Structures are given as C-alpha cells and as structure tokens.
Amino acid sequence: MSVWRNRFLADAAGWQSAGLRRQRRIVRPVSSTEVEIGGKLVTAFASNDYLGLSRDPRLIEAIGEGARRFGAGAGASHLVSGHHAVHEALEHELARFAGKPAALACMNGYVANLALLTTLAGEGDAIYSDQLNHASIVDGARLSRASVSIYPHADVGALDALLASSAARHKLVVTDAVFSMDGDIAPLEALLALCERHDALLVVDDAHGIGVWGPEGRGSVQALGLQSERIVYMGTLGKAAGLSGAFIAADQLIVDRLIQRARPLVFSTAGSPALAHATLTALELIRSADAARERLVRHRERLHDFASGWQPYRLLASATPIQPLIIGDNAGVVRLAEALLQEGLWVPAIRPPTVPAGSARLRIALSAAHTDEDIGRLGAALSRIVSTAGTIPA
Numbered sequence: 001m002s003v004w005r006n007r008f009l010a011d012a013a014g015w016q017s018a019g020l021r022r023q024r025r026i027v028r029p030v031s032s033t034e035v036e037i038g039g040k041l042v043t044a045f046a047s048n049d050y051l052g053l054s055r056d057p058r059l060i061e062a063i064g065e066g067a068r069r070f071g072a073g074a075g076a077s078h079l080v081s082g083h084h085a086v087h088e089a090l091e092h093e094l095a096r097f098a099g100k101p102a103a104l105a106c107m108n109g110y111v112a113n114l115a116l117l118t119t120l121a122g123e124g125d126a127i128y129s130d131q132l133n134h135a136s137i138v139d140g141a142r143l144s145r146a147s148v149s150i151y152p153h154a155d156v157g158a159l160d161a162l163l164a165s166s167a168a169r170h171k172l173v174v175t176d177a178v179f180s181m182d183g184d185i186a187p188l189e190a191l192l193a194l195c196e197r198h199d200a201l202l203v204v205d206d207a208h209g210i211g212v213w214g215p216e217g218r219g220s221v222q223a224l225g226l227q228s229e230r231i232v233y234m235g236t237l238g239k240a241a242g243l244s245g246a247f248i249a250a251d252q253l254i255v256d257r258l259i260q261r262a263r264p265l266v267f268s269t270a271g272s273p274a275l276a277h278a279t280l281t282a283l284e285l286i287r288s289a290d291a292a293r294e295r296l297v298r299h300r301e302r303l304h305d306f307a308s309g310w311q312p313y314r315l316l317a318s319a320t321p322i323q324p325l326i327i328g329d330n331a332g333v334v335r336l337a338e339a340l341l342q343e344g345l346w347v348p349a350i351r352p353p354t355v356p357a358g359s360a361r362l363r364i365a366l367s368a369a370h371t372d373e374d375i376g377r378l379g380a381a382l383s384r385i386v387s388t389a390g391t392i393p394a
C-alpha cells in the first residue's frame with residue numbers, strides 16, 4: 001500500500017500548495033436561492049436551477065405521487081425488465097418537447113454524452129469538438145476511439161477547414177449550445193450548415209439552454225427553429241428542470257441504435273419511475289414558465305446596469321443566466337468571493353483548469369427565483385468591494 005499512499009499524499013500536497021484543493025461546502029437550502037452554509041444564511045448565485053423549479057411544491061408533490069403510483073426503483077435495466085410504462089410515456093413526451101421523432105431517457109447528462117458519442121462514432125470516424133465543450137463530451141469522445149479534433153471556440157471557419165481536409169467517411173460535430181463557463185451561445189445555424197455541406201452529424205448539448213431558451217423553454221435548437229435529422233439533441237434535467245436526469249432526442253434510427261448498443265444505458269439500471277413521473281410534471285412547468293423566463297431577462301439587464309461600477313473587472317457579454325465577471329488573478333478572485341460571502345452573497349470563484357489560465361472569474365448564475373432586491377444587493381456589494389479594492393482582506 002505504501003507506494004500508493006505516497007503517491008496519493010504527494011498529489012494531495014501538490015493540489016494544496018497550488019491552491020487547487022477543492023472542498024464541498026455543506027449546504028442546507030432554505031429556498032431556491034437562499035442556503036445556509038457554515039451556520040450562515042446567504043443568497044446564492046451559484047446554482048443551475050434557473051427557473052427555481054428544484055423546490056417547486058408541484059414538483060416535490062409529483063415525486064411523492066410518482067413513488068406511490070409507480071414505485072421507487074425500476075429494478076433492472078431498460079432492456080431487461082426496467083422499462084416501465086411511465087418511462088415509455090416520459091420518452092414520448094421528451095420527444096414531443098424536443099420536436100424530434102424519438103427520445104431516450106438517461107441517468108444524467110454525463111452518461112448521455114458518453115452513451116451517444118461512443119455509440120454514434122467509433123474507430124476510423126472523426127469527431128470535431130469545440131475547445132470549450134463540457135468534460136463529459138471530452139470523455140465521451142475519447143472513449144469512442146474515433147479521432148478527435150478540437151476546433152477553436154465557436155470558430156466556424158476553422159471547423160470548415162478541418163472538415164474539408166478530413167479523410168474520414170463518418171464525421172460528427174459536437175458542441176455545447178450554451179457554454180457553461182462563458183455563458184455564450186454556439187453558432188448553431190452555421191454549424192448545421194457546415195454539417196449539411198460535409199455530411200456530418202451535429203450533436204448539441206443543451207444542458208444550459210433547455211428551459212431557458214426557445215418557445216416554451218424547449219431549448220436552443222428550437223429557439224432558432226432548426227429542424228434536421230442530422231441534429232442529435234441532448235438535454236439535461238438537473239438544471240432548469242429542477243430534478244436530475246437527461247435525455248437524447250433524435251431521429252428514430254439513431255434512438256434505436258442507442259437502445260441496441262449504448263453500453264452506458266444497456267448495462268445500467270433504469271432511472272427511478274418516481275423521477276420519470278416527476279419529469280413529466282417538470283416539462284409542463286417549463287412550458288408554462290414564460291413569466292420566469294422574462295424575469296431572468298430582467299435580472300440580466302439589471303446586472304449589466306451595475307457592470308460599469310465594477311471596472312476594471314469585465315462582465316462578459318453573455319445573454320444567458322450565466323454571467324461571468326472576469327477577474328484574471330486566481331488569488332484575487334478568491335478574495336473577492338470571500339468578501340461577497342461576508343456580505344451574505346455566495347458567488348463561486350472559478351479558477352484554472354476549469355477556465356483558461358489568467359481568466360479566473362466569478363461565475364454569477366441568475367435564477368428566476370432571485371428577487372429584484374437580490375440582484376440589487378449583489379450589484380451594490382460588488383461595486384462597493386471593487387471600488388475599495390485595497391480593503392479586500394488579503
């Protein structure tokens with residue numbers, strides 16, 4: 001055991017001294033936006049619960065009702081005996097929601113990306129992946145054994161050149177729709193046009209777009225009215241939908257292939273029937289959440305009104321609820337986050353390697369559950385702390 005112990009201890013010491021040791025704060029949610037941490041009540045700008053659904057009484061009730069009517073666990077994988085009527089009904093609704101012929105429920109977005117990339121592409125194929133794509137896409141692409149080309153962030157011209165020079169017969173482009181650390185939106189229309197020209201599949205990970213964008217919150221692809229059998233859509237249900245889980249919506253042929261061959265789905269127990277039932281409720285709540293989506297837009301505009309007072313720090317021009325304030329310096333961002341916490345405001349400090357070196361940032365995540373007053377408090381506190389930067393506790 002000693003060689004292992006020595007390695008683990010040395011690695012842990014290295015993370016500690018590089019300021020990269022992470023810790024899980026224990027949170028006790030009091031509402032969608034207020035949490036108790038370390039005995040202190042704070043307003044959090046730290047969650048992906050964009051519509052405030054995670055604590056919606058209708059959703060909580062639906063989990064209980066689902067468990068009573070359909071059971072707590074599925075008992076087996078979908079292909080063995082775990083595909084219950086409620087899963088089938090959910091997949092039908094997910095397909096309708098996504099405007100696709102078919103859909104497949106998955107345990108979460110990480111697994112969905114592994115499942116779809118390893119099943120759609122393989123040895124001899126070529127995957128093209130945006131430089132800022134989520135880690136689950138990076139891992140799924142590696143696991144697929146296809147050749148992987150990383151293209152510069154949202155650079156359609158560079159991707160075009162890569163596709164044009166490819167010798168692979170089967171090409172697949174994969175992108176986050178909304179990038180999780182910058183909050184910017186992928187050029188989906190141009191990407192689809194490229195994929196048509198080069199006969200490639202387009203996989204769109206809409207983890208941060210579903211519920212927030214598009215008519216009835218149906219996501220980024222429908223926000224642009226894009227319809228194509230070559231689009232494979234992945235939506236997650238742990239963010240705006242307030243639960244956990246994910247789904248892949250696509251052409252029937254693609255969904256059938258996933259049912260046959262996607263190892264992360266074939267060799268894994270089906271999700272809880274109670275959760276499947278609650279997800280049906282979540283889809284209804286998302287559809288009818290126009291007022292919440294308008295509130296998100298207002299919160300974002302209000303936040304940007306404050307941004308001039310935060311110079312020299314720069315608020316990125318994100319149109320989404322993800323609002324990154326670029327600080328640059330790793331220690332500086334931590335001090336700023338600590339100073340906000342002193343004022344009862346929790347905004348996570350994001351450092352490398354999650355973001356490129358020199359671009360450490362506060363990642364302000366807005367929710368429709370925030371009040372106008374919450375936004376005002378954050379805006380004013382940041383202005384005050386930044387203007388008296390010399391007093392940030394070192």
Ligand SMILES: *Cc1c(COP(=O)(O)O)cnc(C)c1O
Binds near residue numbers: 208245
């Ligand atoms: C959160 C996230 C995932 C993973 O989804 P989970 O359901 O949390 O596993 C995948 N892709 C992106 C872009 C994400 O932000």
